[in-house]
Amino acid sequence: MKTIVRTDERILSSDIFDRDGRVARPDHGVWSEPGRDIPVYHRCGVLVVGGGPSGTAAAASAARAGADVALLERYNHLGGLSTGGLVIWIDRMTDWEGQLVIRGFAEELFDRLPADAVAGPSREDWGSQDSAKASHWAQRTAAYHGIVTWSPTIDPERLKLLSQEIVLERKVKLIYHSWAAVPIVQDGAVKGVVFESKEGRMAIMADVVVDATGDGDLFARAGAAFVNDIEEADVHHCMNTSWLFGGVDMGRWIDFKAGRPDAFSAFMARGREQLGLFERPFVSWRNDVALFMGPRQSGYSALDVDDLTAVEVRSHRAMAAHLDFFRAHAPGFEDAYLMLSAPQIGVRHARRLSGVGAVLRSQWPEGRALADEIGVSPAVSPKFPNISIPYGALVPQRLDGLLACGRHISCDRNSHGFMREIPQCWITGQAAGTAAALASQGRIAPRAVEVTALQTALQAQGVYLRAGADGAGPVAERPSLETANS
Ligand SMILES: Cc1cc2nc3c(=O)[nH]c(=O)nc-3n(C[C@H](O)[C@H](O)[C@H](O)COP(=O)(O)OP(=O)(O)OC[C@H]3O[C@@H](n4cnc5c(N)ncnc54)[C@H](O)[C@@H]3O)c2cc1C
Structure with missing residues (x-):
């Protein structure tokens, strides 16, 4: 172990292990895999790969928007880290005034989870600065800076079950125990995915693939630009x-x-x-x-x-x-x-897409609604206003036929600290799924989806937006990615 960074409030620290001292992997030569024909297992409008918070939201929302959807997951459950990873403390969904800004799919989940599967403050206490309430909830994951927040803990088995039932209700073709191995790319666009299972290697063809693997497995293998800069000592x-x-x-x-x-x-x-x-x-x-x-x-x-x-x-x-x-x-x-x-x-972090837009640290102080806003995140602390999440953060700079959502979306490393949290993953998943449905139905590339049509569809699904079809709220231009990762 190289360094131990320790304080009782070690929010941004971790134990750091030294990889330099590791024995190099021996060179065992190569095996040339012969080319072969593989069966096409399924064809659909939208294929979501990865059934974590973002992928579940994407599949449910794409189906709700009328698309023919398949959802591929390597394990035996939905929820990803929020269930199978035991990350059962769902981060803040209210802003520092107590307003619920993470809505849409997230709200649907909490409306339907059984009461005994959720522990957190009641709605009337969200945003409360009452010191007794704040100190009570500070010990129970739901108060920061003296403010009570909606950041409950949940029963992972109940969330697994509910996630599964929601996608099945919407006629999503659910495929467990299947690991997406290679994206199928033709003429600069993703057309489907090759996956491995107990049945061997098979393909799924789709109009649009949503990469919800968390690690950017598909966009990276399809040749899209990405970054993986991160500070070693940082929690992320x-x-x-x-x-x-x-x-x-x-x-x-x-x-x-x-x-x-x-x-x-x-x-x-x-x-x-x-x-x-x-x-x-x-x-x-x-x-x-x-x-x-x-x-x-x-x-x-x-x-x-x-x-x-x-x-x-x-x-x-x-x-x-x-x-x-x-x-x-x-x-x-x-x-x-x-x-x-x-x-x-x-x-917490592997790769982040380089998108046509991004969530950036430079946005934090102003908090203006971006023209292509597809969701709103609570700010990291009460000194900042809410933060606009642009559609461009889900769209690769060049690759077509694919959208990204969840913890590998386009953002700088500062903003990744909150954009990777479960509520934000629900938001970007819902937007990616809805946009993928619109692209599939319109026979257009995801980057060509009309932003106002997307915003209208998201608002119809209960997503909180400021900029949008009704033109409400101050609107800023999409931030340039050149300023990202600075
Ligand atoms: C230790 C820890 C603590 C955290 N604490 C909090 C917290 O307190 N509150 C909070 O809100 N967030 C927290 N987070 C962050 C949050 O849990 C994740 O960032 C979030 O779950 C990411 O969602 P996702 O959908 O992007 O990816 P994931 O949850 O990682 O889901 C990805 C899914 O894709 C599947 N998959 C991956 N690759 C493939 C493939 N090739 N083929 C098929 N399936 C595939 C995986 O099996 C998985 O189910 C924490 C994370 C960690 C690791």
Whole structure:
């Protein structure tokens, strides 16, 4: 391990591992794969690859907009990191005034999740600056800067099930256990995807492919420009496998953490000393389940199979070591047990598309609605206004037949910090799916979709927009990508 950056408020830090000391992969030569004909498994208007928050929203929204949709997912469930990754703390959907700005598909999910599958403040408290309420929710993922926010925790199994039922209700062809391997590109446009499954190699042909893999697997392999700049010490780069402990009493833990700050500091110091890699728990949707979304490990690549394996090995070992330590020393954890390690590894960042537009740090202070706004994100802190998300952030600079959504959209590395969060992934997924439907139905390239038609369709689906078909709100020009990644 190269450096350990540690503070109790380590929001932007992680343990950094040194890849330089790694033994180089031996050269075992090459195997020339012979060309062959493969069966076309399916043809559709819109193919969404990846069933995470963005891909689920894309498939559901494309189908709602009337397209013939298929959704391909390599695992056995929908929700991606928000379910299989155990990232069950959904970040802020309200702005700093308490206004709900992440709407549309997100609102539909929360309207339909069972009440006992969601833990968070009630609607009348969103935006409250009441100090008792804010300090209560600050211990439970739902208050920052003294303001209560709508950032609940959820039951991952309920979200998996609901996501699946929504897409099936809309007649999406759902394909699990299938890994998209190669995009099919002809004349500068993506026409479909080759995938691998237990049946072998097959193809799906589509008018428009939505890349919702999170890692930009398809746009990268199709030759679209992308960036992967990130600061090593920054949280956005690091990976870990999350886990849950059952049999805990989080009420007692919070009483200890908030009520005995000196004892809590000593506990954290002892944990770091004994375990090295050390993490504290977050609340979940139940008092008897604790969530650990770390320890964060940086210096690894999410595109390197040896690194992915190393992070899994370290995380599983850390989980067992934490159980012993917490059982022995943490109030509320005396009867804790290993409930589940996440089926999906937690990757915050791999690649980001270079789009015709982007979400940029330079936008933050003004917060003006962009002409091609397809969604609105809450700002990172109360000192900034809400931030406009442009359609151009989903559209590759040159490649046709493909749109991107989710954590790999076009943005600079500062803005990636919030654009990768689950609510923003729902927003960009909904926009990508709706735009893909319009492109497929109009037999046009996604970049040729009429922005006002897209905005009208999104507003009809309940998405919150300021600029739009009704022309409301101040409108700024699309930011130039030259200023991105600066
Ligand atoms: C440890 C950690 C903590 C986080 N904390 C928070 C938090 O507190 N709040 C918050 O809101 N967000 C948080 N995030 C961010 C958030 O979870 C993710 O950025 C978000 O889930 C990304 O959604 P997505 O749809 O872009 O991608 P993903 O959730 O990664 O989903 C991608 C899906 O595509 C599938 N897939 C990938 N490649 C292929 C392929 N080739 N073929 C077929 N299927 C494929 C995957 O199996 C997966 O289901 C955190 C992330 C991590 C890792």
